[in-house]
Amino acid sequence: MPSLVSVVGLALAIVPVIASPAGTSFESCLRPKLSKAAKLITAQSDVIVPRWTEYKEFSTGHIVNVSTEADVQASVQCANQAGVQFFAQSGGNAWATTWSLGENDVVINLRHMNSIEFNMERTLVKVGGGATVAELTDAAYANNTQVVTANCNCVGAMGATMGAGYSRMMGERGFMIDNIVSFRVVLASGEIVDASSTTNADLWWAMRGAGGNFGIVVSSIMKAYPTPAAQNGAWVGNLIFSEDKIENVVSAVNNLTLTSKMAIFFYFANGGAPDYTPVFMVTPFYLSGGNTTAATAEARKAFASIFDLAPEADTTTWTPYNEVNAGSESFCVTGNRKVSYGAAQGQLDPTTWRAIYTDYTNFLTENGGDNVGSSLILMEAYSLQFAEQKGDYSSAYAWRSTNRFNTVAIAWYTDESLDETANSWASQVRDDWRATSGLKSNSTYINFAFGDESLEDIYGDNVPILQSLKSYYDPQNKFNQFFPLV
Ligand SMILES: Cc1cc2nc3c(=O)[nH]c(=O)nc-3n(C[C@H](O)[C@H](O)[C@H](O)COP(=O)(O)OP(=O)(O)OC[C@H]3O[C@@H](n4cnc5c(N)ncnc54)[C@H](O)[C@@H]3O)c2cc1C
Known part of the structure; x- marks a missing residue:
């Protein structure tokens, strides 16, 4: 296990966000900040969030269909200012019953941030935070390469990765988390950072297994494995x-x-x-x-x-x-x-x-x-x-x-x-x-x-170190919907 000193001691490369006055409502804070392609769905009555299971489905006051990194940052920042809870969604397949979202809260839906770009050598791929397994697999096949993904097309690639990501091909290449080169993450404060083995390595370690507690991945660089079509x-x-x-x-x-x-x-x-x-x-x-x-x-x-x-x-x-x-x-x-x-x-x-x-x-x-x-x-x-x-x-x-x-x-x-x-x-x-x-x-x-x-x-026995990292990266426990650490 990495020592807390070694993992927390790394410097943050933070890109600041522009603040809005405290006390503004979520909607009035967010609307002027959203990109043209983003969409904010609000309702006086609850909005039901479509998910794989309707058991323990949750209602929410707002769904933000984000389109850019800045949309995600602004959504988090405005939720904080309005004092409402928020939750990131990509594939919508999580079946756990740990949610506590209510009628004023916010779902940040990343499905439109689903771009997939391979490097020339087809050994690396930049995956948008909302891409599904189907989108990633299809793009890899079209580029004569393979990417380690979960086994069902509907699953959000980053959603699965936040927990580990079991894959049929993991015997040769490991879990999805073993194939992450870096994450680009919006933190609980709305700040955006990169996390990799050399930058914010403590966050990179924590997000590969307990990701839902630490941030929203807007994109990730993953390994890819060039493979001839035949x-x-x-x-x-x-x-x-x-x-x-x-x-x-x-x-x-x-x-x-x-x-x-x-x-x-x-x-x-x-x-x-x-x-x-x-x-x-x-x-x-x-x-x-x-x-x-x-x-x-x-x-x-x-x-x-x-x-x-x-x-x-x-x-x-x-x-x-x-x-x-x-x-x-x-x-x-x-x-x-x-x-x-x-x-x-x-x-x-x-x-x-x-x-x-x-x-x-x-x-x-x-x-x-x-x-x-x-x-x-x-x-x-x-x-x-x-x-x-x-x-x-x-x-x-x-x-x-x-x-x-x-x-x-x-x-x-x-x-x-x-x-x-x-x-x-x-x-x-x-x-x-x-x-x-x-x-x-x-x-x-x-x-x-x-x-x-x-x-x-x-x-497992990572609970204490994860809780320490949590108090550093998310001291107010904003990411508290999916097996919260505190
Ligand atoms: C049909 C089906 C097949 C499955 N197959 C597999 C499999 O083969 N291998 C496997 O390991 N698991 C599998 N799972 C489990 C799956 O990994 C989890 O359900 C996972 O949480 C789903 O992610 P999602 O994005 O689809 O769901 P969501 O409900 O959208 O998200 C799940 C969790 O991930 C978080 N999250 C989603 N996107 C992001 C993001 N961009 N940044 C940060 N956090 C994010 C959410 O906040 C939430 O906590 C399967 C589940 C189902 C229902």
């Missing part, structure tokens, strides 16, 4: 197993050594209307060298222990890089209520997974597929090879070498009256996972957490 893709697809194979498959995944090109996921889902028959689906991934027989054979060999269990269906195939996320589009659907409880595990216990499968099928039957049929259980396992080499304290994300498996139970429904049932089921699944996780603590990936976890569950 090789720009991966081997991926779905394997369907009959439910009697659950124990064997879970055991095989538990025992699988993930080399750096590999990742594997499995799901309890269902076949949809009218029967909502449960489905056990496994999704292996291999960062293969091209659409060749040899590359496919290499990928299949890596997952031989899974194929040996004789899947009933197999759609695995080489897929262009810009289409690799296509299989998760249904997960990106916005709206509806989605109560999501995440956990981490150091091992997969076949007996626990059998019990969870039984509970999943009961949940569907008892509440009706038409009501809760989109609910699912998911498990993700990535090669931690690269991430471990970086070292546990190389960034604020505390669990890079601990969480071998990340799991989420998602109760997905529309009828508010099911809230209690949904919470009861999904939290019970989390309890079952925790009971057999083989981990010393309930270490949880911040971006998969529900919101009721302790600070130690989220930030």
